[in-house]
Amino acid sequence: xxxxxxxxxxxxxxxxxxxxxxxxxxxxxxxxxxxxxxxxxxxxxxxxxxxxxxxxxxxxxxxxxxxxxxxxxxxxxxxxxxxxxxxxxxxxxxxxxxxxxxxxxxxxxxxxxxxxxxxxxxxxxxxxxxxxxxxxxxxxxxxxxxxxxxxxxxxxxxxxxxxxxxxxxxxxxxxxxxxxxxxxxxxxxxxxxxxxxxxxxxxxxxxxxxxxxxxxxxxxxxxxxxxxxxxxxxxxxxxx
Amino acid sequence: xxxxxxxxxxxxxxxxxxxxxxxxxxxxxxxxxxxxxxxxxxxxxxxxxxxxxxxxxxxxxxxxxxxxxxxxxxxxxxxxxxxxxxxxxxxxxxxxxxxxxxxxxxxxxxxxxxxxxxxxxxxxxxxxxxxxxxxxxxxxxxxxxxxxxxxxxxxxxxxxxxxxxxxxxxxxxxxxxxxxxxxxxxxxxxxxxxxxxxxxxxxxxxxxxxxxxxxxxxxxxxxxxxxxxxxxxxxxxxxxxxxxxxxxxxxxxxxxxxxxxxxxxxx
Numbered sequence: 001x002x003x004x005x006x007x008x009x010x011x012x013x014x015x016x017x018x019x020x021x022x023x024x025x026x027x028x029x030x031x032x033x034x035x036x037x038x039x040x041x042x043x044x045x046x047x048x049x050x051x052x053x054x055x056x057x058x059x060x061x062x063x064x065x066x067x068x069x070x071x072x073x074x075x076x077x078x079x080x081x082x083x084x085x086x087x088x089x090x091x092x093x094x095x096x097x098x099x100x101x102x103x104x105x106x107x108x109x110x111x112x113x114x115x116x117x118x119x120x121x122x123x124x125x126x127x128x129x130x131x132x133x134x135x136x137x138x139x140x141x142x143x144x145x146x147x148x149x150x151x152x153x154x155x156x157x158x159x160x161x162x163x164x165x166x167x168x169x170x171x172x173x174x175x176x177x178x179x180x181x182x183x184x185x186x187x188x189x190x191x192x193x194x195x196x197x198x199x200x201x202x203x204x205x206x207x208x209x210x211x212x213x214x215x216x217x218x219x220x221x222x223x224x225x226x227x228x229x230x231x232x233x234x235x236x237x238x239x240x
Numbered sequence: 241x242x243x244x245x246x247x248x249x250x251x252x253x254x255x256x257x258x259x260x261x262x263x264x265x266x267x268x269x270x271x272x273x274x275x276x277x278x279x280x281x282x283x284x285x286x287x288x289x290x291x292x293x294x295x296x297x298x299x300x301x302x303x304x305x306x307x308x309x310x311x312x313x314x315x316x317x318x319x320x321x322x323x324x325x326x327x328x329x330x331x332x333x334x335x336x337x338x339x340x341x342x343x344x345x346x347x348x349x350x351x352x353x354x355x356x357x358x359x360x361x362x363x364x365x366x367x368x369x370x371x372x373x374x375x376x377x378x379x380x381x382x383x384x385x386x387x388x389x390x391x392x393x394x395x396x397x398x399x400x401x402x403x404x405x406x407x408x409x410x411x412x413x414x415x416x417x418x419x420x421x422x423x424x425x426x427x428x429x430x431x432x433x434x435x436x437x438x439x440x441x442x443x444x445x446x447x448x449x450x451x452x453x454x455x456x457x458x459x460x461x462x463x464x465x466x467x468x469x470x471x472x473x474x475x476x477x478x479x480x481x482x483x484x485x486x487x488x489x490x491x492x493x494x495x496x497x498x499x500x501x502x503x504x505x506x507x
Binding site: 049050051070071072074075077079081083084085086087089090094097098099100101102103104105106107 | 244253
């Protein structure tokens with residue numbers, strides 16, 4: 001799986017939000033998209049998921065234009081949004097079945113895959129509980145399980161740990177890293193929290209719609225002469 | 241995309257709509273209270289002052305209850321469609337609309353399927369209402385219950401598409417109440433749901449023309465004629481044409497460039 005972003009630009013009205021963004025995602029790697037609030041991360045996710053229309057530039061999924069062949073791309077992309085996108089009144093399993101149906105999976109396939117994912121996330125015994133009864137961390141896990149149901153090769157997570165306590169944040173981050181490692185999944189993890197990023201990650205630093213750095217955390221630190229990513233982030237964006 | 245994938249998606253959307261409906265089943269009862277009140281209380285009062293002459297599709301004098309029953313069927317669908325639109329605005333604010341639009345299947349298919357799913361629920365409610373209406377002697381011919389189905393589905397689609405169009409243009413949930421007042425009540429009262437148009441023409445010629453241009457009038461007439469085993473091509477044709485236009489506008493409105501579903505800009 002490869003994704004190439006070429007000269008991407010986006011404006012809300014007359015306000016430019018993304019400015020001439022170009023980068024590629026390396027297959028099977030964990031990429032951290034790091035940027036303070038308002039950097040343009042959600043807008044970038046909106047474009048990658050076709051919830052926003054392309055204004056300038058090009059998005060290529062396995063060499064094919066996403067604008068021209070959206071269905072092929074959407075089949076291979078799983079998304080976890082910043083805000084909860086589960087139906088709180090439906091059970092965990094009903095939410096998964098609905099998502100699977102939207103991807104054209106039969107009920108039998110959906111049930112098998114759903115149960116497998118829930119088991120992996122330690123949530124199988126909660127399958128018949130309404131989502132409303134789950135805590136924030138479990139809801140996030142259900143969202144990730146749902147995003148994986150149609151076997152995507154790229155997983156996009158937009159501030160997936162917002163609203164979670166430190167332990168749940170850490171556990172979720174570890175879990176996604178394990179998925180990336182064990183299943184050769186390409187991950188784009190958007191965050192504004194440095195502690196969620198490691199030096200050996202592919203790091204993209206976004207600030208005011210511009211890509212300020214792109215490389216491994218270590219390489220970026222070396223380039224900026226900083227001791228760690230936190231200092232690098234501060235030097236580049238002025239944020240802490 | 242394979243045909244089976246469309247089918248699974250179709251079933252999934254239908255199932256979700258029924259599950260949501262089941263979760264909010266008190267809505268089912270409350271949606272029936274309103275038309276039943278009109279049928280039992282309002283109609284009893286008006287029966288004395290409003291005589292109905294013999295007009296098609298009826299071949300004899302009818303009670304006022306019999307006259308307004310098709311209009312009340314339309315009312316159930318109208319309120320349900322607007323409720324559906326409200327839930328779409330709600331879905332959009334909560335983010336579950338994104339899940340729908342992230343499907344690899346074409347968006348017009350997804351949205352029309354959603355409209356159909358909402359419509360099926362409405363049609364179910366109309367049939368329960370028609371059964372209850374038997375208690376006040378509203379007794380259409382038996383085959384009328386079958387013949388009215390296409391008109392009910394078409395009306396559901398038309399009003400669902402209108403609801404979707406409204407939902408597309410509403411930024412926030414709070415704006416919805418105002419729109420309801422500007423859509424539901426004028427549509428219902430300025431139609432043939434409660435009084436025949438010839439009565440309206442006598443009272444106010446300009447209002448008569450407004451009623452004539454109101455697509456809800458034609459939807460109600462399509463239901464009325466079908467329920468009494470008669471074909472009203474004009475009413476059916478106008479309702480179908482308006483459905484197509486509204487559905488095209490509504491699905492076009494949900495294309496990404498016009499969509500506001502990202503809502504807040506956070507990152």
